[in-house]
Amino acid sequence: MAQTAAPASVATPAVTPISLKAIAPWAVFFGILMLVLLYFVGAEQGATAVISGEGVHEWVHDGRHLLGFPCH
Amino acid sequence: MNSISVRALLVRGMLAGLVAGALALAVAYFLGESRVDAAIALEEAHSHDHGGGEELVSRTMQSTAGLATGVLVFGVAIGGIAALVFCYALGRIGRFGPRATAALIAFGALLTVYVVPFLKYPANPPAVGNPDTIGQRTTLFFLMVALSVLLAVAAVIFGKRLAPRLGNWNASIAASAAYVLVIGLAYAFLPSFNEVGKDFPASLLWEFRLATLAVQATLWTTFGLVFGYLTERLLVPKTGAVTSGGGTTSHAAAAAS
Numbered sequence: 001m002a003q004t005a006a007p008a009s010v011a012t013p014a015v016t017p018i019s020l021k022a023i024a025p026w027a028v029f030f031g032i033l034m035l036v037l038l039y040f041v042g043a044e045q046g047a048t049a050v051i052s053g054e055g056v057h058e059w060v061h062d063g064r065h066l067l068g069f070p071c072h
Numbered sequence: 073m074n075s076i077s078v079r080a081l082l083v084r085g086m087l088a089g090l091v092a093g094a095l096a097l098a099v100a101y102f103l104g105e106s107r108v109d110a111a112i113a114l115e116e117a118h119s120h121d122h123g124g125g126e127e128l129v130s131r132t133m134q135s136t137a138g139l140a141t142g143v144l145v146f147g148v149a150i151g152g153i154a155a156l157v158f159c160y161a162l163g164r165i166g167r168f169g170p171r172a173t174a175a176l177i178a179f180g181a182l183l184t185v186y187v188v189p190f191l192k193y194p195a196n197p198p199a200v201g202n203p204d205t206i207g208q209r210t211t212l213f214f215l216m217v218a219l220s221v222l223l224a225v226a227a228v229i230f231g232k233r234l235a236p237r238l239g240n241w242n243a244s245i246a247a248s249a250a251y252v253l254v255i256g257l258a259y260a261f262l263p264s265f266n267e268v269g270k271d272f273p274a275s276l277l278w279e280f281r282l283a284t285l286a287v288q289a290t291l292w293t294t295f296g297l298v299f300g301y302l303t304e305r306l307l308v309p310k311t312g313a314v315t316s317g318g319g320t321t322s323h324a325a326a327a328a329s
Contacts, residue, residue, distance in 0.1 A: 015170070015307070017163035018078060026078045027156045037149040041142050047210035058129040063142015066104040068186060068195035068284045070209040 042069040080306060082155045088299035089151015093144040096291035100143055104287060105135050107197060107280040114272065115199035143287070151295055154181060158303070165228065166240075170303035178296025184224040186288040189216040192259050195284040197277065202267045209265060219258055227251040 042064060044050060045057035057064075057071075064071045112131070129138060154177055162173050193213045201209065231247030238246060268277060 015163035018159050022078055023156065023159045026082055030082060030152055031156055034149040034152040037145050041146050043210055047207040054128055058134065059138045060142035061129070062105065062108055062134045062139040063146065065108055065195065065197060066100040066139070066284055066287055067142065067146055068190060068288065070196065070201065070206060070213050072201060072203055072206055
């Protein structure tokens with residue numbers, strides 16, 4: 001794990017960016033998953049509904065108001 | 073870096089989001105709930121056709137478990153998204169280490185995801201807002217968030233293009249000014265809503281909106297600090313290696329390989 005070959009003269013080490021190829025699969029899968037979560041907290045059974053009824057809306061009602069989403 | 077470090081960063085982002093959500097939940101409960109209750113009391117005093125005894129979810133559940141679900145899930149979700157943004161931004165937005173990058177992303181997100189849309193479409197307590205316009209208000213709110221985020225990304229790219237000619241300081245000012253200008257145009261041309269009832273107390277509205285701002289400020293500040301701490305510990309050397317200047321690079325290289 002410890003590699004001792006690094007030069008000691010570098011003052012501010014530039015951080016190596018993570019390659020896009022490595023990020024892409026995570027970004028697509030988890031990005032969409034996180035947006036779905038945000039949708040259910042922020043908008044489901046308000047303006048649009050995937051699940052019928054008012055259970056989701058009523059359950060997260062206070063969170064929706066206090067997180068700043070338009071609720072009703 | 074390989075995908076394992078993306079996974080490690082994503083896990084840390086969601087964990088930091090959960091911690092941030094817990095703190096924001098405390099703020100929402102102690103600063104926000106009394107205002108929500110006051111607004112609901114006003115709402116019920118005016119219209120008696122609002123369900124009455126047969127509530128789907130009781131007020132007690134809404135203000136505790138329901139509130140916790142909403143705020144914690146929100147925290148985890150924004151933590152995950154911010155971690156993915158961090159994966160891309162690290163080493164690409166300038167010579168910032170993990171901790172500074174995390175702080176910049178959190179501050180930028182608070183401004184662009186919440187404060188800028190809030191100035192045009194502020195949060196409303198119960199009893200404020202016409203149910204007939206909920207579709208329009210929801211669309212415009214999310215449009216404003218998307219616009220604000222996209223323009224902020226464009227401003228960062230613009231600033232980086234200008235930096236070689238103007239220097240970092242002036243390039244940042246020019247990019248910020250461009251952002252403010254376009255946001256100002258959006259504010260001017262997008263429709264506004266004034267659905268506050270004539271007898272809804274102004275002080276209650278103000279306190280409610282301030283509470284929502286406090287919730288978001290707590291959430292993003294905590295996220296930035298906790299995620300910054302976790303990523304710094306993951307990507308930069310243990311505390312023992314501070315003595316040698318080369319320790320930083322060797323461990324960063326080790327973490328990257």
